[in-house]
Amino acid sequence: MPQTIERYVIWNNKGGVGKSTIAFHAATRYAERHPGKRVLLIDLCPQSNSSMMLLGGGERGENYVLGLCTEPTPRTVVGYMSTVIAGGQGAPLPDPYNFLVQASSVNDKVPQNIVLLCGDGNLEPMSPAVTGAANAPALTPASQPWRWVHLTFRALIDSFAARDPDSDVTVFIDTNPSFSIYTELAISAGDKLIVPVNADDSSRVAANALFILLHGQQPPHPIYGAWTFAVRAAQSGMVVPKIHAVVGNRLTQYEGAAGAFAALSDATAVTLFEQYRAAPHFFTARQIAANSLAEFRSLYSVALRDFNTAGVVAAHLGCSLSRLTGGYYDIHGHNIQVNAARVSECLIAVDKLIDML
Ligand SMILES: Nc1ncnc2c1ncn2[C@@H]1O[C@H](COP(=O)(O)OP(=O)(O)OP(=O)(O)O)[C@@H](O)[C@H]1O
Ligand SMILES: [Mg+2]
Numbered sequence: 001m002p003q004t005i006e007r008y009v010i011w012n013n014k015g016g017v018g019k020s021t022i023a024f025h026a027a028t029r030y031a032e033r034h035p036g037k038r039v040l041l042i043d044l045c046p047q048s049n050s051s052m053m054l055l056g057g058g059e060r061g062e063n064y065v066l067g068l069c070t071e072p073t074p075r076t077v078v079g080y081m082s083t084v085i086a087g088g089q090g091a092p093l094p095d096p097y098n099f100l101v102q103a104s105s106v107n108d109k110v111p112q113n114i115v116l117l118c119g120d121g122n123l124e125p126m127s128p129a130v131t132g133a134a135n136a137p138a139l140t141p142a143s144q145p146w147r148w149v150h151l152t153f154r155a156l157i158d159s160f161a162a163r164d165p166d167s168d169v170t171v172f173i174d175t176n177p178s179f180s181i182y183t184e185l186a187i188s189a190g191d192k193l194i195v196p197v198n199a200d201d202s203s204r205v206a207a208n209a210l211f212i213l214l215h216g217q218q219p220p221h222p223i224y225g226a227w228t229f230a231v232r233a234a235q236s237g238m239v240v241p242k243i244h245a246v247v248g249n250r251l252t253q254y255e256g257a258a259g260a261f262a263a264l265s266d267a268t269a270v271t272l273f274e275q276y277r278a279a280p281h282f283f284t285a286r287q288i289a290a291n292s293l294a295e296f297r298s299l300y301s302v303a304l305r306d307f308n309t310a311g312v313v314a315a316h317l318g319c320s321l322s323r324l325t326g327g328y329y330d331i332h333g334h335n336i337q338v339n340a341a342r343v344s345e346c347l348i349a350v351d352k353l354i355d356m357l
Pocket of ligand 1: 014015016017018019020021022045047049175176177249250304305306307308311312315
């Protein structure tokens with residue numbers, strides 16, 4: 001069987017919708033359910049939240065991330081990207097394992113088959129240099145600086161996969177909500193988008209903005225239209241990833257206002273379904289086409305309940321949901337009770353997302 005490489009980017013240009021939480025739970029649960037695959041989490045967000053969770057959560061995770069970021073050549077996205085760009089186009093790629101951390105060697109509450117390319121706050125200050133490298137003039141007809149820089153992490157995934165061609169690879173990429181250069185690199189590394197949305201009106205607005213960022217505005221703006229990621233990606237012969245799953249996150253937190261919540265979340269679903277009808281090729285294909293809103297929902301969306309205490313404790317301990325047992329936990333000096341039944345419900349919800357991958 002030829003090796004498979006699956007590349008998922010968890011992205012929404014709206015902040016705080018649950019990208020990092022979903023990246024952590026999806027990667028850990030996916031790895032548990034596919035012990036024969038190698039799972040790679042690439043954290044292309046300067047906040048590094050999913051890295052912190054994977055490396056033990058709480059202060060422990062935070063300190064470990066800080067340690068990696070302050071190594072002379074950081075074992076992070078920044079270390080990898082600066083090594084590649086400093087080497088120049090055409091130079092051999094660095095060994096990916098010089099930059100990856102096996103998560104279970106640091107945190108025994110996650111499966112053994114996950115490796116991390118850690119996030120790094122220095123993504124922010126280094127981004128003008130990365131933009132400069134991408135926009136450098138092409139010195140030979142064959143060189144395409146924009147394409148080369150944008151494919152940095154795609155190339156990393158390929159070299160990681162090539163190190164063990166007998167095992168399949170699944171990659172999850174966490175992103176920042178801003179459409180900055182490093183988010184463009186994240187999008188360029190992926191094939192399939194997992195888009196978390198909340199049940200509020202701004203999620204509907206964000207759903208429209210997402211298509212404009214990826215594919216440009218229709219009709220294109222006479223000036224800015226030529227500057228979009230979509231236009232430059234097309235000029236460089238690159239493919240924009242397709243929407244694979246829309247995750248309605250924390251929906252149950254609105255239970256108290258069920259009526260308002262249902263109407264607003266419907267509005268987001270309607271917006272996405274309209275896009276699907278206008279351009280089905282922006283979405284990954286299914287066996288059958290969705291002909292109604294209900295079919296679209298069942299084929300492309302999954303609801304992730306509010307994790308409540310279970311989620312807070314899992315993130316704080318950097319613990320995959322399946323390993324979180326019921327009982328009392330000391331969190332920042334507070335004695336917090338985790339109910340085993342709630343953990344099982346959260347796990348069932350995460351498994352629905354994993355079933356779609
Ligand atoms: N299903 C959930 N249940 C309960 N809390 C959640 C859930 N998903 C996310 N949260 C909480 O919501 C907050 C934001 O989540 P998270 O950091 O994952 O969002 P994000 O999209 O990565 O944010 P940013 O845009 O800042 O990177 C966190 O405090 C997280 O614990
Ligand atoms: Mg985040």
